[in-house]
Amino acid sequence: MERTLKSERVAFLDGLRGLAALQVVFLHYVSAFLPVLAMAGLGPADLLASHGWQAAIARSPAVFLINGYSAVYIFFLLSGYVLRRAFARIDGFASGLWRRLVRLGLPASAAVLFAGALLSLDYRATINLRIQRQSG
Structure with a gap:
């Protein structure tokens, strides 16, 4: 088929x-x-x-x-x-899962790392973020 x-x-x-x-x-x-x-x-x-x-x-x-x-x-x-x-x-569950993990996981991981690098550049933004987490 x-x-x-x-x-x-x-x-x-x-x-x-x-x-x-x-x-x-x-x-x-x-x-x-x-x-x-x-x-x-x-x-x-x-x-x-x-x-x-x-x-x-x-x-x-x-x-x-x-x-x-x-x-x-x-x-x-x-x-x-x-x-x-x-x-x-999708032919098999494992192959489909692996392809999706690579296709979606790598860009998401890169975005998280990029956001972390940007936050580390601005120390005040990091402090404000910590204050907001503690108060809310």
């Missing part, structure tokens, strides 16, 4: 990922410039709205465009689907 999943891309998933990314961008924009509107969908934000148009958007279905929180759920679902397809291609 020949596997055809290797080079196959699902085009509509790319479109869904793009729409979800736009939702996140819109949420960040609204959070920076219209913070009351950014709380729409999380509670009675329309009661806090200082302008009538903000309350109208908070009550309308258009609030979905700025609801980046639902985009996070979409990203989780997409990653689960894509990982399922990736695991279907």
